[in-house]
Amino acid sequence: DVKVTQSSRYLVKRTGEKVFLECVQDMDHENMFWYRQDPGLGLRLIYFSYDVKMKEKGDIPEGYSVSREKKERFSLILESASTNQTSMYLCASSLLRVSEAFFGQGTRLTVV
């Protein structure tokens, strides 16, 4: 089975901190994604990557950056955390265009 692992289930950080969310997949997928999930808004795409060192902005990239140094790992970085970034963050990976995405368990981030 495909496994997408997010490093933390719950995180509490202070305003202004730099925050790293890590995601690892074990199926050699080219595509990796970071979404944020908020009630009533569904999942919104922050960034995605279709190859090592390649990244593309999604719909809501402001305040975030990403890093993909290795194929299996995709990191989301909050440069200076703010309270409006309190949310559930979901990482996903996929193999081909028609392939479904496989999701991690999510990281619930609270910024205080």
Next chain:
Amino acid sequence: AQSVTQLGSHVSVSEGALVLLRCNYSSSVPPYLFWYVQYPNQGLQLLLKYTTGATLVKGINGFEAEFKKSETSFHLTKPSAHMSDAAEYFCAVSEGSGGYNKLIFGAGTRLAVHP
């Protein structure tokens, strides 16, 4: 850009009743469509997908969905609801070109099942 609309943010049914969750998409090209389910404090799990071929797609847990191009719809159904079906359901459409895709999600529908 493509978009997905899920009609009804909350749906409540009785155990044993028909489940119908509605999804409409906008796409100028033949879409790839997906339904995902999310249980509390979990990630998303694929229920079913439509890529090409038969328009009636069967998924896990007794769910199925029908792709209707003329209506730009991909509604999810289950003949008889079970208490364990209570969850949030997301419809998604694939957008992209070349070797990569990204999924565009609807806002989700929370399904409640009562005895």
